[in-house]
Amino acid sequence: MSRTVQIVFDAAEPAKVGDFWASALGYVRESPPEGFDTWPQALEAFGVPEALWDSADAVVDPDGSGPRLFIQKVPEGKTVKNRVHLDIRVSARGDDREVADAAVLAEAERLESIGASRVEWREGMGSRWLVMQDVEGNEFCVT
Known part of the structure; x- marks a missing residue:
């Protein structure tokens, strides 16, 4: 059985954290799904309310060899040391x-x-x- 790994970060500002890790690792922002030119087009088509469009971000290795980083918005701030880190x-x-x-x-x-x-x-x-x-x-x- 084949498996892939995605690493998930909780964040207050997913795009800001995504920008940092893309720059740090040489990653790129994940492209919108096929058939869409932009993420807002895709999110609108999927019925996601505009108020939630900033609730997640994803960056990927352009070579496809590294894991996808998914950054999700959470209401609480970071309060203790990470249990997992890069x-x-x-x-x-x-x-x-x-x-x-x-x-x-x-x-x-x-x-x-x-x-x-x-x-x-x-x-x-x-x-x-x-x-x-x-x-x-x-x-x-x-x-």
Whole structure:
């Protein structure tokens, strides 16, 4: 049996979170269904009230190899640490620490330019990573 994986984020502003992760991962906004030029056209045809058009967003890997990220609007804000998070790997296992840290710091600077913030460096089991937060405070790691 074949399976696919979709990762779901809760958010106050789905499009803002979608924009961040599309930029962070080199993803693109998911195209509207076949037969529609825009999402508003599709949503209107599906009978979705206009007041709900900003309730979700989705970004996808343009190569089709990575998981779809679906971002859904929720009324409550984030209050505790994520139980699941993404890791963005920019260094290779076996890189010496100086090379790996330089790659991580370069990526951190790029991610900060699109709205991320640094939290702290962590180490364990022979690895080192930088914990960051996306535009709504969801933690992720750069390693």
